[in-house]
Amino acid sequence: MPDSSEASLPAFRRLSYSVGHFLNDLCASMWFTYLLVFYHSVLGFQNTYAGVLLLVGQIADGVCTPLIGYESDKTPGCGSYGKRKTWHLVGTISVLLSFPFIFNQCLGCDLDTPQWVSLTYFTPFIVIFQFGWAATQISHLSLIPELVTCEHEKVELTAYRYAFTVIANITVYAVAWLMFHFQTQEGDDPAITENLGLVDIPVFRGLSLTVVGIGALFSLLFHLGTREKGARPRQEEEGSSPGECQPLLNNTTVAPPTSLLQWKHWLRQPSFYQVAMLYMSTRLIVNLSQTYISMYLTYTLLLPKKYIATIPLVMFLSGFASSFIMKPLSKLMGKCMTYFLGLLLILAFSCWVLLDAHMGEKVYGTAVLLGVGSATILVMSLAMTAELIGDQTQSGAFVYGAMSLTDKVANGVGVMIIQTLHPCRTMVCCPGCVWYYHYIMVIVTGGVAVLAALSLCTILIWPIKIVPRDNRPGVYEALLDNRFTSWLT
Template identity: 60%
Template sequence: MQDNYRKLRALPLCRRLCYAVGHFQNDLCASLWFTYLLVYLHAVLGFGSTAAGALLLLGQVADGVCTPLVGYESDRIQGVQRLGKRKTWHLLGTACVLVSFPFLFNPCLACSASTPQWAQIVYFTPFVVLFQFGWASVQISHLSLIPELASSEGAKVELTYCQIFLRILNITTYTPSLCLFYAGTWILFHFQTNMDPEASDSLGPADVPLFRSLSLIMLCVGALFSLIFHIGTKEHVSNPETERLTLNSDVKNKQSVTVLKWKHWLKEPSFYQVAFLYMCSRLIVNLSVTYMSVYVTSSLMLPKKFIATIPLVMYVSGFGSSLAMKSVSKHVGISVTYLVGLVLVFGFAVWVFVDRSMGAQSVYGAAVMLGAGSAVVLVMSLSMTTKLIGEQTQSGAFVYGSMSLTDKVANGLGVILIQSLRPCSSEQCCPDCVWFYRDVMATVTGGVALAAALCLLTVLIWPIRIRRK
């Protein structure tokens, strides 16, 4: 194993960095989507709670449907020969995101003040679907490229490559990209206040240019890093006939070789264990980020600049926990490290529920706890997925796609359920709405953390492995 690790370290740093930034654009767009879509639709465009939740649900369902389909097709279709099948899907997805995403944070171009909300939802629908298809294509192709890169190095240590590449992805691009995003958001809010001292501390229709500028700036930055990814990452392009002959040779040299297709994964108990843990991890991360902005502005009544600084604190603390995660998981294991993350998340939920008079200083401390716990559970769930796949790289995209399907659908259903329970359907505040989002932050993160802990108990009893003979 030490020799294999030294081989991995021999991979040029430039190539590792070029690969890592391939998901930069997705991270930035996801930050805007989850953090600001609801508050943008509510406070800026004036959508009702159900209409805003329905639009987000539509996006999550579209993403959930596209993800396994993209995973299946990217395993099957060879793509452009010079690019490779994974990079072909990545390029297609990047183009779809660039074309569709600018329309999501712009008002309906053909609408007027009298246009009903259902017509505006119809207007946004094709852009939401195209964006989610592009996002899924980039995500699945980028994750699926990990074992492909490992294979191109000629090493039989794909699991080690996957685990360390995933940590490189999280430490090198995921957290810094989101820190860049929220820092840029804070700068835009700061400049708006300096240029217009009479600007309201509350969000409203006057903030449309702010969100438009933010989305365009982040898209340009993401497109630049996607270009770096395509220039600096070389996918191993192999001939299908060569792959078949290699597989036949391996079969002759071994007494038995098990090659799992997509339908075989559905018979593996560990497949469902990992899927549930991944779903819980994503629910904790995405729903907490989605409702943090409205919690800060509606429940805590803090100025709008806090919707940039609070998430920034979360991801900075996540970056810090990422640095310590590798050594901790090496000594205590993935499952125990995941449990530590759940304890931090549950601690945040208890803090928010008990401290009703939470001020600016207290909310920063709670954000640090949530950010650290969220980063731990997210990366450890990805490591569990990688451990499950092992050497079954030929169907790895389907597994990644299936994991993502569970979280997309669950997130969409969670949002529409929360929105339907909101006491007021409009953005106008009422006494019952003040602490509604406080209860959401506490019960959602705490409840999902408990559910994940129960599933983790089954993993400790029946470890993650392929049981098919």
């Protein structure tokens, strides 16, 4: 019996694939962590205006994602370059050209420029950036089922991908800390060195240019080292140990053409909605906590501005360390129970924040809980999405696009609701910020974790499974009915 590792993806190709989302991760780290901080605390935008910019970006991303997913599945790509890598290249160029303008002062604007003018100026750059971000994300995720077919290898590849996501976040926060540190060394006025304001525009501009430069190099490595191909031959998996690398297709049978699912067929799959709800809940926890952690540190705990770099840094260092045990842990406990373990850590963070309103330096302990918990649930939710797609790689981009649509719209609407309900109507934060951001951190972690737990329960009761497609009248309905009643017998 041949060793199952012979069919594994070579180490260099695993590495080159894993860094293909690095530019996106660098930009996403700045987008979610510092967008509201930059536009509200630095440029002085009103809460609702800052929320509108983030909402516009999320809606643009949400709309572009399924459309790009559909086109990515449908179009052949640029010659022999591959359809996924072609879309990845288009997305990368769009991000590189637009992102530096988002974290910079409006060109030609001054202190007397109306905020709606600045809002109009930034909107096109945000839309272009989100289009590029979506194109890169969907094409990169869609490569997972095409590069590997083994379930545990998919988890491993997803874990490596997330490890570089964490490295990207660590890079952003480390560079941000260095820039704030050098700024502190140059000035003696606490009002400047401790509080955010217009003086910090060069810091965020320099950070965005650094992000774009580093990300471009890693994108080049991805395009040079990753070879896109079609579905792997079934014979590759023949003889593999079923406990380690089970083939997704039966080696002795050829699936009929009707077994291939196109985008409209996914809408009739119950597991599609189960995984979509779980993925949306996961992203709400990860993204909203990342968005509001800086506000919580600045206005609730009243910590110096360097903490908006050091606390997220601790979070993602913890997540990075935990990402390497995802594969053995998921093999031991299963993906669902590993996800549940991550939820317990998120709930522990939420309870700690709720009960300790003046934690001060103890916030580092909560950062570890949130970092490890977020890493765990994100990797497992992506692994479940790859499991849902299975051998249906011809429509994999649509599935990832649809999952991302629910995530982006939910995040954008969530941020807009939070910004609209903000108790302070002026540009300067009022005393109401103290309790407001305190409870926001509790709700966006613990509250959404309850929703994620309910979604997980549906998967435990009705495991992820594709209902076979059959054109005969009544057959699909009978299979679907059996899908939801078999757990009772």
